[in-house]
Amino acid sequence: MSTIAEPHIRLPEGSIEKTTTTLNLGPTHPATHGVFQNIIELDGERIVSAEQTIGYIHRAFEKIAERRPLYQITPLTDRLNYCSSPINNMGWHTTCEKLLGIKIPKRVDYLRIIIMELARIGDHLICNSIVGVDSGAYTGFLYLMQYRELIYEIWEEVCGSRLTTNIGRIGGFERNFNDIAFQKLDKFLKEYPRVLKEFENLFVRNRIFMDRTIGVGPISAERALNYGFTGPNLRAAGVDFDVRVHNPYCSYEDFDFKVPVGTTGDCYDRFLVREEEMWQSLSLIEQAYQKVQEFKGAEADVYHADVPEYYLPPKEDVYTKMEALIWHFKIIMGEINMPAGEVYHSVEGGNGELGFYLISDGGRSPYRLHFRRPCFIYYQAFEEMVKGQMLSDAIILMSSLNLIAGEMDS
Amino acid sequence: MLTNEHIKQKLVEKFGDQVGNFSEPYALLTFEAPKELNLKVLNFLYDDPELKFKFLTTLCAVHYPEQKGRELAVVYHLHNLEDNVRLRFKIFTDINQPDVYTATGLFSAANWLERESYDFYGVNFVGHPNLKRILNVDEMDYFPMRKEYPLEDSTRIDKDDEMFGRGGTLGYGTEKTTHGTIAEEEKDDQGKPVL
Numbered sequence: 091m092s093t094i095a096e097p098h099i100r101l102p103e104g105s106i107e108k109t110t111t112t113l114n115l116g117p118t119h120p121a122t123h124g125v126f127q128n129i130i131e132l133d134g135e136r137i138v139s140a141e142q143t144i145g146y147i148h149r150a151f152e153k154i155a156e157r158r159p160l161y162q163i164t165p166l167t168d169r170l171n172y173c174s175s176p177i178n179n180m181g182w183h184t185t186c187e188k189l190l191g192i193k194i195p196k197r198v199d200y201l202r203i204i205i206m207e208l209a210r211i212g213d214h215l216i217c218n219s220i221v222g223v224d225s226g227a228y229t230g231f232l233y234l235m236q237y238r239e240l241i242y243e244i245w246e247e248v249c250g251s252r253l254t255t256n257i258g259r260i261g262g263f264e265r266n267f268n269d270i271a272f273q274k275l276d277k278f279l280k281e282y283p284r285v286l287k288e289f290e291n292l293f294v295r296n297r298i299f300m301d302r303t304i305g306v307g308p309i310s311a312e313r314a315l316n317y318g319f320t321g322p323n324l325r326a327a328g329v330d331f332d333v334r335v336h337n338p339y340c341s342y343e344d345f346d347f348k349v350p351v352g353t354t355g356d357c358y359d360r361f362l363v364r365e366e367e368m369w370q371s372l373s374l375i376e377q378a379y380q381k382v383q384e385f386k387g388a389e390a391d392v393y394h395a396d397v398p399e400y401y402l403p404p405k406e407d408v409y410t411k412m413e414a415l416i417w418h419f420k421i422i423m424g425e426i427n428m429p430a431g432e433v434y435h436s437v438e439g440g441n442g443e444l445g446f447y448l449i450s451d452g453g454r455s456p457y458r459l460h461f462r463r464p465c466f467i468y469y470q471a472f473e474e475m476v477k478g479q480m481l482s483d484a485i486i487l488m489s490s491l492n493l494i495a496g497e498m499d500s
Numbered sequence: 501m502l503t504n505e506h507i508k509q510k511l512v513e514k515f516g517d518q519v520g521n522f523s524e525p526y527a528l529l530t531f532e533a534p535k536e537l538n539l540k541v542l543n544f545l546y547d548d549p550e551l552k553f554k555f556l557t558t559l560c561a562v563h564y565p566e567q568k569g570r571e572l573a574v575v576y577h578l579h580n581l582e583d584n585v586r587l588r589f590k591i592f593t594d595i596n597q598p599d600v601y602t603a604t605g606l607f608s609a610a611n612w613l614e615r616e617s618y619d620f621y622g623v624n625f626v627g628h629p630n631l632k633r634i635l636n637v638d639e640m641d642y643f644p645m646r647k648e649y650p651l652e653d654s655t656r657i658d659k660d661d662e663m664f665g666r667g668g669t670l671g672y673g674t675e676k677t678t679h680g681t682i683a684e685e686e687k688d689d690q691g692k693p694v695l
Contacts, residue, residue, distance in 0.1 A: 145635035152620075153644065157651045188526060315581070318556055318609030329581070336584050433526050434577055434588065436557075445558055447577065462558040462577075470612045499635055 110138055113481070117146045121485045123220060124495030128472075128484070135481050140473045144466075148499040155459040159424035160186050160400065161260060163459070168254035170463060171497040174213035174440035175255045176205045176245065181437035184339050185446040186260045189433045190400065197385050197392045198262040199341040203378040204275070205248065205257060206340070206437075207371040211282075212241045213440030214322070214364040214371075217492040221361055222293060224489045225302040230289050237285055240278050247271035261401040262394025279376060286372075290365060303357040307475045307487035314355060317474075318467040321442025323491060326363045327355030333438040345377050357483075357490040399426050424454050441465050441492055465497040502550065502583040504529040510551060514544055521590075532590040538574070539601045541589060545578060546606055553578040553587065556607040559614065561621035563595075565647045571595035572623055576603070593623070602628040620645035 101107050116127035127143040151166045158166075167178040180202050187194060215238055219231035242252040247270050249257040258264070293299045309319070314327040324331055332349045334342040350366035352359030385392070394401055398417045407414035420426055430452035436445035445462030468491065476484050504524055508531070511519045515533065519541065522531045533541050545553040557577040564571055570592035579586050593600055602625040603610040614625045615634040622643035625631055633640060642649065 145633075145637075148635040150644070153651060313608070315555055316608045318558075318607065331581055336581075431525050432530075432588075434528060434586070443557065445577070447558065447560060447575070449562060458560075458562045460558065460560040460575075466612065466616075467558075467609050470608065 109133065115484070117143075121224065122488060122493075124493060124498075126493070126495050126498065128488075130481070130484065132481060137476050137479055137481060137484060140476050140484070142469060142472055144469070144495070144498050146499065147495050151500050152459055152461065155456055158455050159421075159426070160428065160455075161402075161421065162424070163456075164258075165254065165256045167461075168256055169496050170461060170500065171213070171440055171444070171465065171494045172253060173216050173492075173494060174209035175253065176209040176257045177213075177437060177439045178444060179255060179257050180206050180340065181435070181439065181444050182446060183258055183260050184437065185433060185435040185448055186400070188435045189428060189431060189448060189450065190260070190397070191429075192261055192395055192397050192400075194262065194340075194395050195389075195392045196341060196344075197382060197389060198394060200378040200381045201263060201267060201393065202258065202340045203342065203345070204375050204382070205245070207374045207378070208241045208244060208278075210371045210440055211368050212238050213492070214368050217440075217489065218293075218361055218364050218368075219289070220489040221303070221357065221486060222299070224485050225299055227292070227296075227299065230292050234285065234289055237278065237282050240274060240282075244271055244274045244278065247274065259394065259401055261397040262392075264394075264402070266391060266393040275375075275379065279372065279379070283369075283372060286365075286368060294362070294365070300358065302482075302486060303361060303490070305354070306357045306479060306483045307490065308354050308356040309471060309475050310355065313471070313474070314468075317471040319442065319471070320464050320468070321438065321440070322363045322367060323355075323360060323468055324442065325350060326352035326359040328353050333436050333443050337436065339435070339437055344381070345374055347374050357486050360490045427452055427454055436462065439464060441494065441497065442468070461500055463497045463500055465492070465494050466500070469493055469498055502580065502585045504585075504587075507551060507585070507587065510548065511541075511544075515541065528586055528588055530588040530590065532592065535574075535591040535593045535600050538576075538589075538591045539603065539606070542576065542578075542603055542606055545587075545589075551580065552582055553580045553585075555579040555581050556603070556609045556613075557586065559603070559610055559617065561617040561623050561645075563621055563646045567592070569594050572598050572621055574600055574617065574623055595622075598623045599626050600624065601626050602631075604628055619643070622646070 101109060111132040113130045113132055114127065115130055116122045117125050125146040129141045131138040155163045155166060164179050164182055167182045168175040170178050215234050219234045222230040245255050245257060246252050248267055249255050309327055311327045311329050314324050315329060319327065320331065328351050330349050330351050335349060347370045350363050352363050400421065402421055403414035403417055408418045428450050430450050432449045434445060434447045436443045442464030443462060444464060447460040448456050449458040451457040476487055507529055508522055511531065515537065518537060519531055519533045524530065545551050555578065557579045559574065559576050562573040562575060564573065572593050572595050574591050576589045577586065578589060591600065600623055602614055604614065612634060614628055615631060617623045618625060618631055619633045619636050620643055636644065
């Protein structure tokens with residue numbers, strides 16, 4: 091590796107020209123896959139330094155949340171990591187449920203796990219296939235995209251929307267899963283393993299792909315921890331921290347799954363960790379699906395907890411029953427005061443620990459709401475990781491870190 | 501097993517009555533210290549062979565305008581990954597002199613988190629290597645998350661904001677639309693709607 095002391099460009103004696111090139115990567119560069127900017131200083135093709143600028147799509151969610159009732163904050167969380175919005179939604183619901191002390195029925199937990207693990211697959215699938223695209227292999231991306239489509243169709247059956255899902259409610263789901271949702275889930279579970287295997291065959295031992303990713307953008311476990319890495323990026327560096335295991339929520343403790351770890355924390359390890367996590371997610375979905383089918387009788391139709399103060403009653407009840415009408419009105423008009431207190435709750439998002447720090451003063455909306463966005467925190471390390479690497483490596487590194495502008499800018 | 505009680509004991513042993521206000525909302529140990537001590541406390545939590553709080557989960561600021569002399573809070577969420585224990589540590593500062601020592605020497609993760617707190621609340625992190633705005637535009641001359649800047653009333657009608665479906669030449673709710681069933685407004689002789 092060339093060092094900065096030995097520049098590639100040699101200028102005539104006495105020249106005042108720079109020996110390095112400044113390159114603006116972004117904010118709307120196609121290779122950044124999002125709206126953020128990188129000002130890269132290049133010596134030939136080697137990166138001398140990089141300066142990240144973010145905030146181009148800052149939407150002041152934390153401020154907006156200070157005037158909204160709890161249920162209206164869910165759509166804000168959609169727009170954080172929009173590759174896996176259901177995880178954000180569930181993270182928010184579980185935070186509220188923790189604050190309010192709501193006990194969730196097991197069936198709801200398992201249905202949530204199905205949705206969240208589908209979201210994780212959707213998130214990792216995009217990330218890994220984009221790493222492929224950025225290293226010149228478009229096929230995998232187009233092939234896997236069909237299955238993200240299928241995941242979106244399942245969500246569509248459950249909540250009616252696809253990308254920004256606003257899925258579920260405080261206390262459970264707004265409606266039970268219908269038969270089509272389960273049929274599509276069956277189809278997904280049947281077909282996806284073969285497709286994922288094929289995708290792996292295309293990449294994992296592919297000489298070109300290995301050459302492009304091994305040793306690119308590595309980070310040691312120690313540095314990764316110091317930089318606040320979480321999720322697949324931390325695990326690729328060799329630390330087996332997973333919120334699902336360490337601070338289980340939604341009954342993750344009832345499930346049997348492995349937490350894959352890497353060793354070097356380079357792009358190849360991150361790719362492999364995400365691959366293995368997709369397999370683990372598939373297994374989690376199968377286990378959860380199994381458990382959902384085991385419920386018999388009245389339990390088999392439970393899809394929400396009994397929390398009239400926060401869970402909207404069915405519309406037909408609103409028109410026919412006094413009680414339901416009152417709750418409906420109170421919820422919609424945001425007239426329900428939540429208990430005072432402060433709570434921190436986190437879930438394992440697509441990119442790592444997605445935390446919600448909610449301070450309530452006993453009013454109708456949060457006094458303060460802070461999102462711990464994993465992407466925002468680990469993107470700081472980009473400069474350290476990319477220094478001394480080639481320009482083309484910077485592109486792969488960006489996609490391999492799964493930088494999502496929505497999550498960074500909040 | 502590292503219990504909250506034990507952490508509390510160790511902190512009191514080390515810092516005496518300078519650390520205080522211990523509580524455990526939702527089982528998360530929470531305490532505060534004077535702002536001058538923030539680095540000492542963080543370092544102690546980091547270095548102590550039993551405590552090992554070496555992971556900064558998140559850092560954020562909070563504004564309490566009614567608490568005179570301690571309007572701004574900086575809240576650290578720390579995590580001991582080995583024993584899987586979390587804690588919350590708060591410091592308070594006067595809004596007129598919001599100087600707080602930076603934790604960037606200890607945690608690289610604190611860099612952008614502190615910039616964010618500066619950006620939105622104006623906490624001045626002393627010793628920060630690059631304390632400038634991060635999400636807002638550089639030209640902004642106020643700290644938008646402070647409570648004195650309330651969100652705009654979404655029902656106001658005096659603002660010309662036609663691009664976002666409000667106001668404009670016709671007034672609120674009378675956007676030029678052909679796909680709704682909005683009744684024609686009553687107009688005066690200049691063509692302005694009669695309110």
